[in-house]
Amino acid sequence: MSKTANTTLAWSFKSDLSQEEMLRRLEERWPSTWAISDSHRHGDYVAGRLTPEAAARIYQDGPRFVVHLRFSSAGGDVRMQLLAAQQLLIVEVLPLVGAHDVWPTEPLD
Secondary structure, three states: OEOOEEEEEEEEEEOOOOHHHHHHHHHHHOOOOEEEEEEOOOEEEEEEEEEOOEEEEEEEEOOEEEEEEEEEEOOOEHHHHHHHHHHHHHHHHHHHOOOEEEEEEOOOO
16 A cells, blocks of 8 residues: 655663764664754754664653654555664664663654
8 A cells, every 4th residue: 555654653761872872883883874963942862864764863851862763755565664664773773772671652742
């Protein structure tokens, strides 16, 4: 089934790493570019592209972090694209940034 989809999913987690340390790890081991950017509402975040349809942003949120999975697809198998992006985030990105005590949460925006 082909349809347009836009969504943001989020997970809260703890990590002993700073955002700078997370960025270093992701830059060393991830095939696409990661960077630290600034959000006027939520402060600095680490951002990178997971798939052509999905990007991740990691925000500091008090003693924890929140990662947003921003997904936008104009066609194809949207469900499979979203599942692939979620799997990359949970199975590959979160371990790289030392994430533990991970649970789904509401996006900050």
